[in-house]
Amino acid sequence: MKPKIFIDGEHGTTGLQIRSRLSRRDDIDLISIPEAERRNDAMREDKLNEADIAILCLPDTASRQAMGMLGGSNSTRVIDTSTAFRTDAGWTYGFAEMERTQAGKIAGARFVANPGCYPTGAIALIRPLRMAGLLPSDYPVTVNAVSGYTGGGKQLIAKMEDEAHAEHIDAPHFAYALSLRHKHLPEMQQHGLLERTPLFSPSVGRFAQGMIVQVPLHLDLLTGNTTLADVHEILNAHYAGQSFVEVATLEECGSSERINAEALAGQDNMRLFVCGNPEGPHVNLVALLDNLGKGASGAAVQNMDLMLAG
Ligand SMILES: NC(=O)C1=CN([C@@H]2O[C@H](COP(=O)(O)OP(=O)(O)OC[C@H]3O[C@@H](n4cnc5c(N)ncnc54)[C@H](OP(=O)(O)O)[C@@H]3O)[C@@H](O)[C@H]2O)C=CC1
Ligand SMILES: CC(=O)N[C@@H](CCC(=O)OP(=O)(O)O)C(=O)O
Incomplete structure (x- = not known):
């Protein structure tokens, strides 16, 4: 089965750019919510929990809210593009070339904070x-x-x-x-x-x-x-x-x-x-x-x- 990817905030500037890169690929299953429902929290929570990897392209507060929606028992892995978790010890900093070991840390991480x-x-x-x-x-x-x-x-x-x-x-x-x-x-x-x-x-x-x-x-x-x-x-x-x-x-x-x-x-x-x-x-x-x-x-x-x- 192909991995399911959900972009929360996919109709914003960063989200659209990620979607255009991923829409060309057939090795993943891009799951989505309609633009008009982008702030529908029930739909977001559903897709966040269904995804293998959720990519958050939201303001900091909405990213924190999305992490709350993920709760504790699911296995969704997260890439957050906001500023919310970039200095958080529980998150791996997503700059793969920062050190020789960083790409390996990202590969095994559950939560990755994309750099500014x-x-x-x-x-x-x-x-x-x-x-x-x-x-x-x-x-x-x-x-x-x-x-x-x-x-x-x-x-x-x-x-x-x-x-x-x-x-x-x-x-x-x-x-x-x-x-x-x-x-x-x-x-x-x-x-x-x-x-x-x-x-x-x-x-x-x-x-x-x-x-x-x-x-x-x-x-x-x-x-x-x-x-x-x-x-x-x-x-x-x-x-x-x-x-x-x-x-x-x-x-x-x-x-x-x-x-x-x-x-x-x-x-x-x-x-x-x-x-x-x-x-x-x-x-x-x-x-x-x-x-x-x-x-x-x-x-x-x-x-x-x-x-x-x-
Ligand atoms: N632009 C850039 O170059 C970079 C941006 N980033 C970061 O990426 C994140 C996204 O930024 P960017 O794409 O530029 O921002 P945009 O404002 O272009 O897009 C944000 C998207 O998130 C949606 N959104 C906002 N609040 C909520 C919410 N509570 N629930 C659901 N959806 C919501 C917005 O919907 P609506 O249209 O309704 O407001 C919009 O579609 C930010 O944290 C930003 O700091 C990081 C690096 C570079
Ligand atoms: C031109 C401009 O306004 N840029 C934004 C930073 C963009 C960005 O990288 O935002 P993140 O914090 O999510 O990384 C700013 O200075 O606030």
Whole structure:
């Protein structure tokens, strides 16, 4: 029998993208509720309990409610795309390339918390340097980022696209989370293995999908006489052989004049760049991804595949 997959929130931005990836497959049985019934709790509870894997594409509160609907006695496995469980010890963090053992942990997990889009880029850049001992745990990390506006879900999409919307946004690019308390900080800190809370400044551009996450570092504050080439070598070795995360060569990093935030829109992979003057004194680490690809729906499908194979 084919495994039954239910996407709770399948008519939202992340859910639709997962559904379009899964609707092309014949190795799974996609179970569904009609769009008009998407908030029918009795139907949701029924499908949640019928599924082998439930993928929650809901706001945090609705994800917590769905976990309540699952109760204790069923065997449904869960991938949650919200922020609700990403630092919860009872959940496995769904960033498969974070460590060599992480894909195996996801494969055997009952509950998998899909990473946030910005943390996917930030942790990808930071964690290997922490693990190698190059980046001190108390380093004051700064993360600067720009996201496509689909990152804000249906509500932000409407504000950006609908000129008649009461809260229409006509800016081509805007900074937000100005109080520096973005909801992604706890997972960046925990899974980035950082003692200090990072300083995170996100922004949104007038494009639908795509994302750039930047982590600039002072080389003289890293351990030893670290060079830009050393940083590149650590990242390159960490992600060697991975299908969804690739480190651009130093040649490509050195010859690129610009990085286009939309370059990976519609794709499920992430590319990392180590930019700067080879003589120092700084290095700028850059992650390029689709907020709805490796940043959400692509990663959820990657995790589902690991769980089905596990
Ligand atoms: N967009 C992105 O790039 C990313 C999103 N995420 C996360 O994924 C989750 C989904 O986000 P996104 O798809 O962007 O959001 P959307 O607002 O686009 O979609 C959310 C969906 O959930 C439905 N929903 C809301 N509350 C309930 C409820 N109580 N019961 C049943 N259905 C409900 C909504 O229905 P209705 O239309 O009626 O409101 C909508 O269909 C969020 O937790 C988000 O933080 C994670 C990474 C990236
Ligand atoms: C552009 C935009 O508004 N982005 C969202 C984050 C999108 C996302 O990844 O949400 P999760 O918390 O579920 O990971 C934000 O900053 O709140």
